[in-house]
Amino acid sequence: xxxxxxxxxxxxxxxxxxxxxxxxxxxxxxxxxxxxxxxxxxxxxxxxxxxxxxxxxxxxxxxxxxxxxxxxxxxxxxxxxxxxxxxxxxxxxxxxxxxxxxxxxxxxxxxxxxxxxxxxxxxxxxxxxxxxxxxxxxxxxxxxxxxxxxxxxxxxxxxxxxxxxxxxxxxxxxxxxxxxxxxxxxxxxxxxxxxxxxxxxxxxxxxxxxxxxxxxxxxxxxxxxxxxxxxxxxxxxxxxxxxx
Amino acid sequence: xxxxxxxxxxxxxxxxxxxxxxxxxxxxxxxxxxxxxxxxxxxxxxxxxxxxxxxxxxxxxxxxxxxxxxxxxxxxxxxxxxxxxxxxxxxxxxxxxxxxxxxxxxxxxxxxxxxxxxxxxxxxxxxxxxxxxxxxxxxxxxxxxxxxxxxxxxxxxxxxxxxxxxxxxxxxxxxxxxxxxxxxxxxxxxxxxxxxxxxxxxxxxxxxxxxxxxxxxxxxxxxxxxxxxxxxxxxxxxxxxxxxxxxxxxxxxxxxxxxxxxxxxxxxxxxxxxxxxxxxxxxxxxxxxxxxxxxxxxxxxxxxxxxxxxxxxxxxxxxxxxxxxxxxxxxxxxxxxxxxxxxxxxxxxxxxxxxxxxxxxxxxxxxxxxxxxxxxxxxxxxxxxxxxxxxxxxxxxxxxxxxxxxxxxxxxxxxxxxxxxxxxxxxxxxxxxxxxxxxx
Numbered sequence: 001x002x003x004x005x006x007x008x009x010x011x012x013x014x015x016x017x018x019x020x021x022x023x024x025x026x027x028x029x030x031x032x033x034x035x036x037x038x039x040x041x042x043x044x045x046x047x048x049x050x051x052x053x054x055x056x057x058x059x060x061x062x063x064x065x066x067x068x069x070x071x072x073x074x075x076x077x078x079x080x081x082x083x084x085x086x087x088x089x090x091x092x093x094x095x096x097x098x099x100x101x102x103x104x105x106x107x108x109x110x111x112x113x114x115x116x117x118x119x120x121x122x123x124x125x126x127x128x129x130x131x132x133x134x135x136x137x138x139x140x141x142x143x144x145x146x147x148x149x150x151x152x153x154x155x156x157x158x159x160x161x162x163x164x165x166x167x168x169x170x171x172x173x174x175x176x177x178x179x180x181x182x183x184x185x186x187x188x189x190x191x192x193x194x195x196x197x198x199x200x201x202x203x204x205x206x207x208x209x210x211x212x213x214x215x216x217x218x219x220x221x222x223x224x225x226x227x228x229x230x231x232x233x234x235x236x237x238x239x240x241x242x243x244x
Numbered sequence: 245x246x247x248x249x250x251x252x253x254x255x256x257x258x259x260x261x262x263x264x265x266x267x268x269x270x271x272x273x274x275x276x277x278x279x280x281x282x283x284x285x286x287x288x289x290x291x292x293x294x295x296x297x298x299x300x301x302x303x304x305x306x307x308x309x310x311x312x313x314x315x316x317x318x319x320x321x322x323x324x325x326x327x328x329x330x331x332x333x334x335x336x337x338x339x340x341x342x343x344x345x346x347x348x349x350x351x352x353x354x355x356x357x358x359x360x361x362x363x364x365x366x367x368x369x370x371x372x373x374x375x376x377x378x379x380x381x382x383x384x385x386x387x388x389x390x391x392x393x394x395x396x397x398x399x400x401x402x403x404x405x406x407x408x409x410x411x412x413x414x415x416x417x418x419x420x421x422x423x424x425x426x427x428x429x430x431x432x433x434x435x436x437x438x439x440x441x442x443x444x445x446x447x448x449x450x451x452x453x454x455x456x457x458x459x460x461x462x463x464x465x466x467x468x469x470x471x472x473x474x475x476x477x478x479x480x481x482x483x484x485x486x487x488x489x490x491x492x493x494x495x496x497x498x499x500x501x502x503x504x505x506x507x508x509x510x511x512x513x514x515x516x517x518x519x520x521x522x523x524x525x526x527x528x529x530x531x532x533x534x535x536x537x538x539x540x541x542x543x544x545x546x547x548x549x550x551x552x553x554x555x556x557x558x559x560x561x562x563x564x565x566x567x568x569x570x571x572x573x574x575x576x577x578x579x580x581x582x583x584x585x586x587x588x589x590x591x592x593x594x595x596x597x598x599x600x601x602x603x604x605x606x607x608x609x610x611x612x613x614x615x616x617x618x619x620x621x622x623x624x625x626x627x628x629x630x631x632x633x634x635x636x637x638x639x640x641x642x643x644x645x646x647x648x649x650x651x652x653x654x655x656x657x658x659x660x661x662x663x664x665x666x667x668x669x670x671x672x673x674x675x676x677x678x679x680x681x682x683x684x
Contacts, residue, residue: 009270010269010270010309011269033270033271033272035270035271036269036270036271039312039314039326040312042312042313042314042315043312043313043314046313046315046316046337047313047337185269186267186268186269186270186273186309187269189265189266189267189306190248190250190264190265190266190267191248192248
């Protein structure tokens with residue numbers, strides 16, 4: 001088995017690579033950070049005797065030819081897991097407007113690159129393959145912070161809904177989508193968050209165990225499910241007072 | 245990026261301050277930290293007794309994501325690991341290949357970076373030397389110098405090996421290991437009537453691990469104690485004590501959760517007498533898992549927890565062989581004067597070759613554990629004078645309250661280290677509470 005992890009040099013992607021290797025599942029890590037990814041691959045080999053592949057690829061400079069060529073080198077892909085995500089400190093509404101270039105970068109990386117890669121990768125996937133997307137609770141309701149990021153994640157969620165609909169009609173692919181709440185990672189380290197964080201290790205386990213399941217949507221950590229419903233129903237007059 | 249402040253404590257509970265902290269996950273994260281900040285200090289698991297990894301205006305760089313094994317060379321017996329790898333993970337990793345590493349500090353969660361920065365010693369430093377003796381090369385990151393490869397003959401290594409992390413962020417280390425699989429230890433306990441008796445024993449003993457433990461009896465000339473020695477064995481014997489390999493590792497904030505100390509003048513005596521008799525009669529000769537021998541505090545975490553919020557002071561000093569007994573006589577007089585409570589003294593033979601701030605030379609390592617009481621500060625003032633008189637080299641990892649006066653007088657390479665650091669980094673980019681107090 002070989003799963004393609006898009007964004008495998010850190011956070012959830014890295015954690016999935018370790019978790020899968022621990023259970024004998026090979027992965028191909030696709031990321032732009034050569035130094036980190038090469039070390040991860042070597043570390044996984046030394047710890048679990050699994051030799052993973054690496055595709056160096058920069059999503060801010062997408063090239064379909066490069067991706068096609070690299071995917072062709074891999075004999076078989078059992079699925080793709082999109083853990084890629086980009087946030088920015090500057091992604092907030094300002095009185096004098098927001099940076100449009102930032103919008104392009106965040107949409108490019110968070111949603112357009114996923115769409116492009118799925119389009120290319122479909123040629124290499126068979127009907128039982130998994131396509132797994134990672135969303136965010138930021139997409140539940142737009143806020144004045146993480147504006148472009150939540151818009152992009154919202155678009156990603158919609159895209160995965162369409163993909164799932166297609167897979168249900170054609171009975172091809174297993175499309176799974178995970179909506180994530182606060183997660184324990186380098187970027188949230190030391191951040192004052194109002195709710196506990198989910199663990200990448202536990203989520204990796206969940207993703208691996210769900211590989212034998214069909215198309216489905218998941219929320220992690222699970223306690224975000226009722227919060228999601230509440231936030232969706234929450235009127236704007238009340239929402240402006242909620243600190244999330 | 246805005247880094248939130250969190251409250252860090254030293255493991256002994258003597259000092260705490262709000263400090264900013266970050267945890268880079270990738271190389272580019274590490275490199276970007278330095279663009280918006282001025283002062284930094286690397287941080288491992290935060291287990292140092294003194295404030296080596298934080299300061300109120302320094303950004304602590306947590307190394308825990310840099311925890312990858314990079315390569316193993318079975319021909320030359322070397323392993324390359326990143327600085328955030330914990331010593332227990334290194335031991336288990338080498339064990340899976342049938343190898344072992346001789347320098348193992350007391351706590352399993354200590355990171356390799358911290359082992360280098362403090363030049364830790366293991367269970368038999370006289371025989372095995374210290375951690376830095378086993379380094380082949382090292383990669384250091386400094387914002388003004390970039391990535392530097394330090395080999396044995398590099399001058400910057402003198403301020404990095406045992407340099408308290410003041411020369412930069414250690415990225416990875418290549419270590420020598422030994423071609424021997426070690427799983428069990430044959431351990432024995434012998435009665436010791438006094439300090440001199442133990443010193444004679446330590447000087448003649450050839451065991452793999454050996455140290456002595458003594459109760460301090462201020463009303464008696466002789467301090468009775470025990471000599472613990474262990475030797476590696478390959479196969480388990482009949483009387484093997486099967487232990488759970490899992491251990492409970494807590495950081496300094498959990499250690500001080502108990503609002504009061506369980507130790508006082510009465511419970512110290514009970515604890516010491518129980519420990520003495522239990523080991524002397526029930527653990528005279530036994531075989532145990534090497535992990536339990538290596539990491540006594542990993543399996544006996546309750547000991548440090550029992551000191552509570554008030555904490556403790558543990559001094560560890562390198563003394564000349566012939567000065568140990570007179571030092572303890574003087575110390576006992578001072579303890580009596582201030583009615584202080586000490587838990588015990590541990591003696592170990594030592595041989596260090598460090599050229600920075602770590603202990604260097606041959607002698608006896610003397611570790612003393614004090615309870616904090618109202619008289620402690622007055623006692624400590626006089627105690628420091630004795631330490632200077634006896635030229636007692638401090639272990640800065642443990643000596644959380646050392647004054648600059650004592651540091652200048654007892655650290656062998658203090659001036660040399662300071663000059664080399666200033667030459668390498670005139671702006672002193674890396675700074676901790678200890679480095680600031682000791683004007684390094």
